[in-house]
Amino acid sequence: MSPFRLSCCLAPLTLALAACQPSPAPVADTTPTASELTAASSTTGQTDLNGLIARAGIRCDSSPASVNSTDCHAGNGYAIDLHPDCADDGFFAASLGPQAVPLAAQPGAEASGQLPGNQFVCIQATARRAQAPDYYYVQAMDPAQVPACAGDATCQAYRPAAGARCSLSQPQGCVSGWVPADTLEVFSNGIGAALPDDSPLQAADSAWQVRDTVRSGDGRFQLQILARPDDPQAPRSVRLQTVQDDGRVHELARNDRLVPCERCGGLAGDPYAYSRFDDDGLEIVIGGGSRQRWSSHTRWRRPTHGQQWMLEWVQREVVDTQTGQQRSQKLAASALGSPHLADFDPSTLPPAPLLP
Structure with missing residues (x-):
């Protein structure tokens, strides 16, 4: 975890x-x-x-x-x-x-x-x-x-x-x-919940290694962050899955652009911060930088009746760790075309806030 x-x-x-x-x-x-x-x-x-x-x-x-x-x-x-x-x-x-x-x-x-x-x-x-x-x-x-x-x-x-x-x-x-x-x-919302060793996802993606597994409190959904050990400059792969009663998983969405590579956070280290489910949706947070620290927080709405997980909002911040000066930006999904998790591309967002 x-x-x-x-x-x-x-x-x-x-x-x-x-x-x-x-x-x-x-x-x-x-x-x-x-x-x-x-x-x-x-x-x-x-x-x-x-x-x-x-x-x-x-x-x-x-x-x-x-x-x-x-x-x-x-x-x-x-x-x-x-x-x-x-x-x-x-x-x-x-x-x-x-x-x-x-x-x-x-x-x-x-x-x-x-x-x-x-x-x-x-x-x-x-x-x-x-x-x-x-x-x-x-x-x-x-x-x-x-x-x-x-x-x-x-x-x-x-x-x-x-x-x-x-x-x-x-x-x-x-x-x-x-x-x-x-x-x-x-702990994740599922506390000790973990992906079974015989999961078909593990076998189908042998080039990837799981870096984080988070389950929803009701055990119905699971998010995994995977990395390619043979290519540390490659972005992580975000996999959203449903979890069946027997513990096996079915993939709902995959995004290979949302979480940067493990070495892409600057002096702050790994830019992946955390992911978290709640009753209404899912949050995925990344950040990095050195003296000026940047962050990006995406919120995804939990679907009903078989719909897809859709973006709710994006919040981005930059803060000067020495002066405390900061700027933030919150973007509504409607202004971004209300993308699904699988379709979201951070490179299409407007410029992030900057400090002098």
Whole structure:
């Protein structure tokens, strides 16, 4: 799995950064029922978003802020993306290895706490200067509280410490704060879902190697990013597939222009950032550059009744990592001819925004 796929007011993070120190756990099992999980999922809204903004020390120019806000910031010039849901559409990860991870009140700030090793977390905000994430705001979670983890072997490998059962509806007292993006193993929406070894796609495309596999939360769709190891300058191949009940896949669309080659990101490295499914569609994000970092974020609408996956919008940004100056551009699909995923060609887009 790859890091993936995915923004905002004010208040310093204090007690939330301390190690998880809840009240003594009751004897009774507090694992929520299915109906309680559904209720917790449905309550993720403006109140929860405002609480996240306050805890994470985020500033937003718009009021009220929403998960679609593009004017939210934190720390020293980091742009913020918000994804507060820790239920069905959550963005989940775990700290890498047994060692504790430094936890801070602001992205880029000095550590003031620790996230335990092998800790399952919900990622609620992303801080970046280009499109690739630099820091994540995380909250410790018990995977038993997460509907997507039901019966998933990957989730079962991660548990919070004894007495630290962090729930969807009562996160108080659970470890939370900003951690470096490279200290987490980020899961796809399908958590531990993977392409079967006997997949016909693997055999039919022996010249390609899979670099990333992301599944939708309901398991119906899968996106793969493939590369040609014999030609590192070749663009990656994007494959969108349906997943059958027996685990075999059927290709819906292929695009060999959307994701640049692994060496085409400049000093920033590999330009492929992440892909992410949600209930309504799919996001694919790339970025690169050096002092001036560029990014391109494409959004694809989930079809109904056998239609094709069509472009919703393209958002492109450039930011000066030293001055914080930035420019952005959002292009509606209607202005681009509403292309399908298989037909989209980034070279036909209008000029990208530039900085002096």
